[in-house]
Amino acid sequence: MTDYEAAILDVDGTIVRGEALLPNVTDGLSTLEDAGIARLLFSNNPTRGSDHYGEQLEPHGIDVDPETVLTSATVSAAYLATTHPDERVYLVGSERLEAILEDASVELTDDPDSADVVLGSFDETFSYGTLWESLRALEDGVPFYGTDPDTTIPIDDGRIPGSGAILAAMEAVADREPDAILGKPSAVAAAAAMNRLESDPERTLVVGDRLNTDIALGKRAGMTTALVLTGITDRDDIDGAEVQPDYVLESLADIETIL
Known part of the structure; x- marks a missing residue:
């Protein structure tokens, strides 16, 4: 028996690193399944849709239904389609995110002067010209959103700059912060997760490797939080941090210790 009926699991740094x-993460996933705990994968990766992680994890014997996956890209697309219908979105982001937005019927524009909304995200082709155009798009005070706050992204052999780094540059030139971050740890992300799981926050566990996204999401929504040390955060980062996890695990493989 366990107090939990659902678990929100981060992916990058919690289940995978790079590809x-x-x-031993399959041990942790099996433990959750054996306990009858519903599973939702929630990645702040803004370049991936819900199908990607099933394709990535299937060769490892992990079955993932796309309906049990959220990403900052899919949450952002759903939010913009609902709250800004028929408005033109100027995107600073990847081609993959562009495709996800278009699939959600979000209207995009390449013209910064015709933007009704600006969305900032991870963009490996980000340049001075991109920054200049984003400044033009933001000058009239249009709604400004970010997909996620992650300043770096873990890869196989280190880290690369993430959406948070791009957003910081956009904020600096426009002299304004985003009106909202749509991925973790936002209220938008928490609501999307709870709607998908249909569970009570008090009986939901959040597991991830970042204090400012995964653990902050759980704290915001009243869930139990577990930090794993297989990603960005190490034990030295926890001491004195504003957001504190309820549990610290060496890896997802140790999830049984808190069930």
């Missing part, structure tokens, strides 16, 4: 499966 590689982290050691």
